């Protein structure tokens with residue numbers, strides 16, 4: 073048999089496997105409540121769709137500049153000014169194919185084989201899996217309720233490894249917990265002092281239920297910011313994201329982008345220009361997430377689920393189910409087959425303690441969230 077590279081032998085993204093099982097069940101005629109995949113059930117804003125239709129009729133969809141079209145980069149720069157009061161030069165903004173594309177570019181441009189990168193566990197699994205396939209050593213730093221499920225300077229001080237990079241995510245997937253602005257400043261400072269490249273994944277900014285999320289960009293210029301049109305902007309399938317990068321990295325990232333995929337999708341870029349005029353519609357989505365979140369926080373305890381990570385932002389609840397199972401994967405399979413509710417087992421996000429957790433996504437319709445809570449209560453009590 074011909075060889076398959078060792079670098080491709082990475083674990084699956086389990087949530088995608090769960091989604092396939094849920095879709096197969098739906099295709100066979102059984103109903104499914106989808107609380108597994110982290111995507112808004114609402115479509116892209118109307119104006120984005122109208123703009124895409126207009127652009128399609130005009131049919132001028134060639135390659136664009138590898139770093140993205142200027143108009144969109146300028147709009148994003150303006151968004152930083154209006155939202156956070158910082159003014160990144162549009163030249164430092166790179167349009168990517170989803171934030172997944174941005175993560176890959178940031179890892180390729182920051183790290184070499186054998187480098188060492190720290191991240192919180194539980195955390196987004198693709199960080200670890202992508203880095204492993206690039207030959208980068210991953211240091212998983214456990215976080216829990218004592219650290220607000222986020223990395224803290226004090227914990228990082230105790231690490232024996234010398235980190236070349238640190239990835240943070242606030243609000244986090246899977247926990248929804250956020251890094252306070254003072255902790256964010258501390259983390260940027262900690263990385264600056266050690267020559268550690270900080271990559272801040274800010275994909276869930278805009279979806280918050282208390283304090284506004286703070287951007288690492290407010291505290292340093294050597295940080296790499298990762299963001300996306302997939303979540304707050306409700307454009308998941310358009311596969312568009314962005315990075316804000318240090319001036320010194322512009323050319324190397326441009327060369328990587330040119331060689332890896334030439335340019336991000338033209339249609340999505342042109343349509344996304346309109347999304348910054350759709351804030352009312354986007355904030356209505358966030359209002360729905362808040363209603364769904366409050367329903368679950370009120371009703372899950374009636375089903376015996378009471379221990380959650382703090383749901384400060386994003387659209388996830390990371391619930392402890394250790395009193396019900398020590399195998400969250402089997403638990404989720406049984407839940408799907410017996411009551412048609414799809415959730416993601418915690419082992420996708422934490423190889424050790426994740427067997428005692430499940431992640432629920434509440435970005436769906438409120439009616440589905442109410443039904444899921446009722447089915448769970450009946451099933452578990």
Ligand SMILES: Cc1ncc(COP(=O)(O)O)c(C=O)c1O
Pocket residue numbers: 110169170171172173196241244245273275299300301302308312313
């Ligand atoms: C924390 C985090 N980062 C990055 C991504 C990748 O998203 P996309 O490639 O759609 O921008 C996701 C998707 O769920 C995520 O949760």
